[in-house]
Amino acid sequence: SQTIHQWPATLVQPVGSPLSLECTVEGTSNPNLYWYRQAAGRGLQLLFYSVGIGQISSEVPQNLSASRPQDRQFILSSKKLLLSDSGFYLCAWTRRGGNEQFFGPGTRLTVL
């Protein structure tokens, strides 16, 4: 069976500090991978998605970046966090050509 892992579950970081969130998927190959951010009580904002190793599509210009160094690994990074980067970060995957997204447990980031 397939599983998706995200860590850490919660994170408190000062403004201006770097960020690295990791997401890995097990039990499948060639998945499409996604990063979303959700503000409290709001919808899911698509940040990045990837259809293959090294292929990243950015949806929202901001101080975040994403990388896919391996088939089932997706990393979200920032060099300098802003207060507005606080939120619930969700990683998700779909099968290639699939329509059902499977979400990880999420990382709750607070920037102080």
Place this chain on the structure above:
Amino acid sequence: GQSLEQPSEVTAVEGAIVQINCTYQTSGFYGLSWYQQHDGGAPTFLSYNALDGLEETGRFSSFLSRSDSYGYLLLQELQMKDSASYFCAVGGGSSASKIIFGSGTRLSIRP
């Protein structure tokens, strides 16, 4: 670009039926999905419509009209555990990897 609209809140009574609507604007259409999210949790998939009509899965049904750029999620025999946020999303399938979500509808159920 793509955008989706759905009501921000809906309230219903336990045992009743509720319909959550979603209208969308997309440059291309590749399917409408519905997800459920409980407070503090991750979204979970409920249904997907690529073609017009009604799809039924137990107490939940989803409808799509591509000509009207409109869909809805129908929840029957409401239970207290159905209190959650519900999101519509466009994209996915064999033609589109990009998946965009609506802002979500918070469903509150009263006894």
